[in-house]
Amino acid sequence: MSNRNKAEGELVPIEKKWNQIYKHSLLTVTSKILLENSFLLPKQGKALDLACGLGSNALFLAEQGLDTYAWDASSIALNKLHFFAFNKNLNIHTKQVIIEPNTLPKESFDVIIITRFLDRSLTNAIMESLKPEGLLFYQTYVREKLDPSGPKNPAYLLARNELLQLFQPLKVVVYRENSIIGNVECGERNEALFIGQKYDKKFSP
Numbered sequence: 001m002s003n004r005n006k007a008e009g010e011l012v013p014i015e016k017k018w019n020q021i022y023k024h025s026l027l028t029v030t031s032k033i034l035l036e037n038s039f040l041l042p043k044q045g046k047a048l049d050l051a052c053g054l055g056s057n058a059l060f061l062a063e064q065g066l067d068t069y070a071w072d073a074s075s076i077a078l079n080k081l082h083f084f085a086f087n088k089n090l091n092i093h094t095k096q097v098i099i100e101p102n103t104l105p106k107e108s109f110d111v112i113i114i115t116r117f118l119d120r121s122l123t124n125a126i127m128e129s130l131k132p133e134g135l136l137f138y139q140t141y142v143r144e145k146l147d148p149s150g151p152k153n154p155a156y157l158l159a160r161n162e163l164l165q166l167f168q169p170l171k172v173v174v175y176r177e178n179s180i181i182g183n184v185e186c187g188e189r190n191e192a193l194f195i196g197q198k199y200d201k202k203f204s205p
């Protein structure tokens with residue numbers, strides 16, 4: 001683990017909050033956006049699980065053979081991720097960091113995945129951090145969600161079509177937002193799913 005961006009021993013509120021949550025948490029499942037679309041992943045390259053939490057998606061990406069980076073504010077989550085990765089004989093580059101736009105290096109990742117984390121101020125930096133033809137996988141809660149899980153603060157919930165608007169410069173590969181259409185007993189109702197690809201300027205139409 002590297003790059004603590006604060007004085008040793010001092011916990012910023014965000015780390016404190018999430019450390020409390022992760023103290024008793026076990027590994028979560030791989031996100032639907034990744035499981036259902038894993039055939040879109042490149043065979044090799046660099047992948048980033050941004051705000052990875054316990055890193056179920058990072059583990060999945062590393063298992064697919066990608067050189068995987070996993071960043072989060074919570075030291076406890078990252079320590080647990082190290083343990084899971086070690087047990088699976090996988091190498092994941094973790095970084096404890098409070099994510100801000102300038103945290104993201106330009107044109108560096110073939111794949112970025114973000115699940116259940118929404119900070120609109122990062123939008124441009126995320127797109128800039130993709131290499132040309134890189135893929136962004138995004139899955140997070142919508143305002144129209146049906147169950148009480150996830151945040152209540154609308155600032156952390158997506159408006160209708162919001163991922164399409166935020167990442168408008170990307171080519172849309174997958175978009176799903178079922179909201180309350182049809183039989184609400186079926187299908188994903190709480191989260192929107194988006195995959196976008198960055199255009200390679202050399203070949204853009």
Ligand SMILES: C[S@@+](CC[C@H](N)C(=O)[O-])C[C@H]1O[C@@H](n2cnc3c(N)ncnc32)[C@H](O)[C@@H]1O
Pocket residue numbers: 014018028050051052053054055071072073074077097098099100114115116117
């Ligand atoms: C709801 S969890 C989602 C974790 C994981 N992506 C998942 O889907 O299971 C949100 C994560 O964002 C991290 N987080 C929130 N704000 C952050 C920030 N400003 N910088 C870094 N990590 C942050 C938290 O530590 C937490 O792990």
